Amino acid sequence: xxxxxxxxxxxxxxxxxxxxxxxxxxxxxxxxxxxxxxxxxxxxxxxxxxxxxxxxxxxxxxxxxxxxxxxxxxxxxxxxxxxxxxxxxxxxxxxxxxxxxxxxxxxxxxxxxxxxxxxxxxxxxxxxxxxxxxxxxxxxxxxxxxxxxxxxxxxxxxxxxxxxxxxxxxxxxxxxxxxxxxxxxxxxxxxxxxxxxxxxxxxxxxxxxxxxxxxxxxxxxxxxxxxxxxxxxxxxxxxxxxxxxxxxxxxxxxxxxxxxxxxxxxxxxxxxxxxxxxxxxxxxxxxxxxxxxxxxxxxxxxxxxxxxxxxxxxxxxxxxxxxxxxxxxxxxxxxxxxxxxxxxxxxxxxxxxxxxxxxxxxxxxxxxxxxxxxxxxxxxxxxxxxxxxxxxxxxxxxxxxxxxxxxxxxxxxxxxxxxxxxxxxxxxxxxxxxxxxxxxxxxxxxxxxxxxxxxxxxxxxxxxxxxxxxxxxxxxxxxxxxxxxxxxxxxxxxxxxxxxxxxxxxxxxxxxxxxxxxxxxxxxxxxxxxxxxxxxxxxxxxxxxxxxxxxxxxxxxxxxxxxxxxxxxxxxxxxxxxxxxxxxxxxxxxxxxxxxxxxxxxxxxxxxxxxxxxxxxxxxxxxxxxxxxxxxx
Ligand code: PRX
Numbered sequence: 001x002x003x004x005x006x007x008x009x010x011x012x013x014x015x016x017x018x019x020x021x022x023x024x025x026x027x028x029x030x031x032x033x034x035x036x037x038x039x040x041x042x043x044x045x046x047x048x049x050x051x052x053x054x055x056x057x058x059x060x061x062x063x064x065x066x067x068x069x070x071x072x073x074x075x076x077x078x079x080x081x082x083x084x085x086x087x088x089x090x091x092x093x094x095x096x097x098x099x100x101x102x103x104x105x106x107x108x109x110x111x112x113x114x115x116x117x118x119x120x121x122x123x124x125x126x127x128x129x130x131x132x133x134x135x136x137x138x139x140x141x142x143x144x145x146x147x148x149x150x151x152x153x154x155x156x157x158x159x160x161x162x163x164x165x166x167x168x169x170x171x172x173x174x175x176x177x178x179x180x181x182x183x184x185x186x187x188x189x190x191x192x193x194x195x196x197x198x199x200x201x202x203x204x205x206x207x208x209x210x211x212x213x214x215x216x217x218x219x220x221x222x223x224x225x226x227x228x229x230x231x232x233x234x235x236x237x238x239x240x241x242x243x244x245x246x247x248x249x250x251x252x253x254x255x256x257x258x259x260x261x262x263x264x265x266x267x268x269x270x271x272x273x274x275x276x277x278x279x280x281x282x283x284x285x286x287x288x289x290x291x292x293x294x295x296x297x298x299x300x301x302x303x304x305x306x307x308x309x310x311x312x313x314x315x316x317x318x319x320x321x322x323x324x325x326x327x328x329x330x331x332x333x334x335x336x337x338x339x340x341x342x343x344x345x346x347x348x349x350x351x352x353x354x355x356x357x358x359x360x361x362x363x364x365x366x367x368x369x370x371x372x373x374x375x376x377x378x379x380x381x382x383x384x385x386x387x388x389x390x391x392x393x394x395x396x397x398x399x400x401x402x403x404x405x406x407x408x409x410x411x412x413x414x415x416x417x418x419x420x421x422x423x424x425x426x427x428x429x430x431x432x433x434x435x436x437x438x439x440x441x442x443x444x445x446x447x448x449x450x451x452x453x454x455x456x457x458x459x460x461x462x463x464x465x466x467x468x469x470x471x472x473x474x475x476x477x478x479x480x481x482x483x484x485x486x487x488x489x490x491x492x493x494x495x496x497x498x499x500x501x502x503x504x505x506x507x508x509x510x511x512x513x514x515x516x517x518x519x520x521x522x523x524x525x526x527x528x529x530x531x532x533x534x535x536x537x538x539x540x541x542x543x544x545x546x547x548x549x550x551x552x553x554x555x556x557x558x559x560x561x562x563x564x565x566x567x568x569x570x571x572x573x574x575x576x577x578x579x580x581x582x583x584x585x586x587x588x589x590x591x592x593x594x595x596x597x598x599x600x601x602x603x604x605x606x607x608x609x610x611x612x613x614x615x616x617x618x619x620x621x622x623x624x625x626x627x628x629x630x631x632x633x
Contacts, residue, residue: 003403003414010417010447017417018045018448022255024262025298026060027051028228031255035445041466041473042453043445045256046231053235054130055226056258057297058093061086061273068274069302072325073119076308076317077166078197083302084119089126092119096127098222099215103191105158107132107227110237112156112189113283114138114147114178116165117307120195120212121283122293124160129235129254132227136237136249139284140165140174145514145570146247147181150239153249153455155187160212164199168309173200231255237455238286240389241507242464243496249455250286250389253448257392258298260418260449261290264393265299267401267417268385269329269360273300276355278321279331280306285504286389287362291331295393301329310336316347326355333363333503337374338533348377356380358400362387363503364535365491368409386412386491388477389505390465392449395419395442395477396489411488418447421489422474423481429469432483439495440481441474497596499528499536506575508596511538514570515580518563520544525586526577527600537578539603541586541623550582581626587619599623 015034031049066087115121128135239247277296281287296303385397398413415421423438432438454461468476480492508526523543528536560580587595598608
């Protein structure tokens, strides 16, 4: 089939198109209306239909391939490896669901999951889906303050966590962070369920903390039927960074998400039931939700959950997994591939990778060197795909399952079915022509699977995403892009203050707020600066309150360490800036707005752009001097 025709159908007759796609999943009750767009920009898909994500991911497959692998949990941190068949996964999910019910979790209640990459994390997500509870997974690399702000917003009745994660063989205790986060937050959960991996000591809070192993043992034979949910009931909340310091809770539905994932598994990832999918992300990010847990399982594939780094015990580890489990489709991020490229290719060449059909990369721009190297090594198509936490599945890519269109270097591809992608001129709001730079937007309604709203804050959903252009309600991705004459898009970076470090999306405002809490910090600006390995790194420019401390280099180094320690403690090492520079003033407009883009340009050796509004041009020169001083030392 021609992709152009397939795409056109999805845009011209979306209801017919998605009605057909909805047959890819199982419904308890078919929908009465495919799309309700009577209150734009809120789109309601498959209205009246009743389904369940856990049923589609697990139970449905038990009947036909119950003994086949469903979840393969591999940890090179604890040297453990275990395969759960669909039947075994179903039993574990039912036990976990029974435990949750016993702890008082009900339909519509929030359950916050703060877990390392262990099988129990997937059980907990699927158990929530099974009983209609709304999960909110928080990335295990986040620390107390990040966690506290998410607890405050989601107000969970239960938190599921573990004693520790592990990185490079070192245990990273979670429990004290969790206790601190709960103490900081104003919405205390009634119960905390803890998986004890035996990695770190835990002090249990009487009456609140529960041991998972004991409760699981008490519910070994539990049968918990799925709760059929109306398609538009929320399935989960996933927090993501934006322009403000307060993370946004991206809320997703049930039916639309299941259908979108099933379609993308068919047309984008071309996965077949019985095969193995390996996404190297983390369940704390959207890729982990869509393509570690739900997508592959909904397609009847085995999915791999990997705890560990890509280079331990050696840089061949991922490829050994591909060989051992005959992975057919693999999903990773450009940074991970750049890390692997630094090691001799022999680590990869010694494995039989003939099962692999394609490698999918997303989350950050894919550079030519990385793309060509990995394509040459693997001899399979490398498929870039561009999307966001908000959309849940690819906006731009090449849907090889529809038509084998060629990929084009530097471009994630063309608009995916269901997405009416446009480029608008930032100032005029007019549509851009070929090769003209504009803001990447999507004309409503957003297709199934995309965010329904900002959790608990419809206003914020409209104001944040749909109000960029006056007089025109379109969804803004906050990315710059261009499109060539053939409809291939090229992404040119964010229009807002979000940065992308090693494929991890971070808000500079959150990092600034954390740094500001240090007693000797008067003002701070954080910008994302280009980095060969990680794509971008965060760099902080700080004005101190008391200058004496930084008069000598030793004082500057000590203060930098302290500031980085604050970020580690509050947000987690993932948000730690690569450098902290001390400056006498920060470039601002006369109205007091920080000129982050000009600072960023100076850091990257580019022209800082239009400076007519700058209050004091010397401020940028001072930044230049500080950077030069550091380079020359
Ligand atoms: O700036 C774009 C960049 O990552 C942002 C979304 O990040 P996140 O919400 O974490 O979702 C990641 C889902 C894969 C986008 O606004 N981005 C994502 N994919 C690409 C990309 N930039 C360039 N090329 C990509 N393939």
